Amino acid sequence: xxxxxxxxxxxxxxxxxxxxxxxxxxxxxxxxxxxxxxxxxxxxxxxxxxxxxxxxxxxxxxxxxxxxxxxxxxxxxxxxxxxxxxxxxxxxxxxxxxxxxxxxxxxxxxxxxxxxxxxxxxxxxxxxxxxxxxxxxxxxxxxxxxxxxxx
Amino acid sequence: xxxxxxxxxxxxxxxxxxxxxxxxxxxxxxxxxxxxxxxxxxxxxxxxxxxxxxxxxxxxxxxxxxxxxxxxxxxxxxxxxxxxxxxxxxxxxxxxxxxxxxxxxxxxxxxxxxxxxxxxxxxxxxxxxxxxxxxxxxxxxxxxxxxxxxx
Numbered sequence: 001x002x003x004x005x006x007x008x009x010x011x012x013x014x015x016x017x018x019x020x021x022x023x024x025x026x027x028x029x030x031x032x033x034x035x036x037x038x039x040x041x042x043x044x045x046x047x048x049x050x051x052x053x054x055x056x057x058x059x060x061x062x063x064x065x066x067x068x069x070x071x072x073x074x075x076x077x078x079x080x081x082x083x084x085x086x087x088x089x090x091x092x093x094x095x096x097x098x099x100x101x102x103x104x105x106x107x108x109x110x111x112x113x114x115x116x117x118x119x120x121x122x123x124x125x126x127x128x129x130x131x132x133x134x135x136x137x138x139x140x141x142x143x144x145x146x147x148x149x150x151x
Numbered sequence: 152x153x154x155x156x157x158x159x160x161x162x163x164x165x166x167x168x169x170x171x172x173x174x175x176x177x178x179x180x181x182x183x184x185x186x187x188x189x190x191x192x193x194x195x196x197x198x199x200x201x202x203x204x205x206x207x208x209x210x211x212x213x214x215x216x217x218x219x220x221x222x223x224x225x226x227x228x229x230x231x232x233x234x235x236x237x238x239x240x241x242x243x244x245x246x247x248x249x250x251x252x253x254x255x256x257x258x259x260x261x262x263x264x265x266x267x268x269x270x271x272x273x274x275x276x277x278x279x280x281x282x283x284x285x286x287x288x289x290x291x292x293x294x295x296x297x298x299x300x301x302x
Contacts, residue, residue: 009299123274148160
């Protein structure tokens with residue numbers, strides 16, 4: 001079992017950052033504009049990604065935990081085969097003026113090439129989250145920064 | 152043992168990308184302007200990082216392997232305690248117009264918070280490498296993109 005780990009520091013309160021990952025509007029502002037579903041424990045949020053006008057992927061996340069200002073955790077119940085059953089956690093803590101986000105995409109079976117892609121792409125999306133909260137503007141799909149010949 | 156993994160695709164040949172990680176000038180163009188030493192197997196390259204005019208870190212890399220157009224591998228022999236003994240590999244392959252870089256920072260003892268930071272920061276530097284090769288301009292330290300309240 002291998003994990004993708006990231007950290008960003010966002011000049012904001014943990015409550016502000018929490019909203020960006022616990023509400024549909026927040027998620028649509030940094031991950032993908034095509035986000036459907038509510039952020040309630042037990043519910044499923046549907047994310048769809050596109051590039052050049054065509055859908056290139058999707059993910060369905062079952063919300064496992066919503067701890068305001070502290071943590072959001074999802075289980076992947078739909079999407080890429082390698083993602084099914086993995087968990088995604090966002091841990092929040094305040095350090096002075098900054099909200100520190102520790103991101104974990106846990107439980108990959110093998111360190112396949114797609115995992116390398118997703119690791120870099122998650123970093124890009126964490127910077128999109130930082131930008132959304134600090135400036136009001138993120139870079140969600142389909143206007144996300146491309147990292148390779150696919151996406 | 153846990154690893155940091157990343158992937159970028161760079162619109163260039165593997166030879167062009169190889170130069171950016173096998174020469175002092177290349178490394179200074181995307182990782183840190185303060186790079187000293189030659190890229191020869193067995194030699195040590197010295198990297199120093201700064202922010203706001205002060206040095207904030209360094210790394211000494213022993214070159215283990217230089218396979219033109221294919222792979223560069225280093226062993227960390229100086230720098231942050233968590234890095235000592237870890238290995239950094241850049242694997243290259245051509246896919247059409249793109250050189251695919253698979254990056255691995257292998258052999259961390261524990262998934263400490265600093266590892267989360269380094270994972271995100273490596274993604275930022277891989278994008279700096281991509282920019283250097285594609286546009287002639289990277290974003291090496293001290294002009295690297297800051298990700299948190301430290302660097």
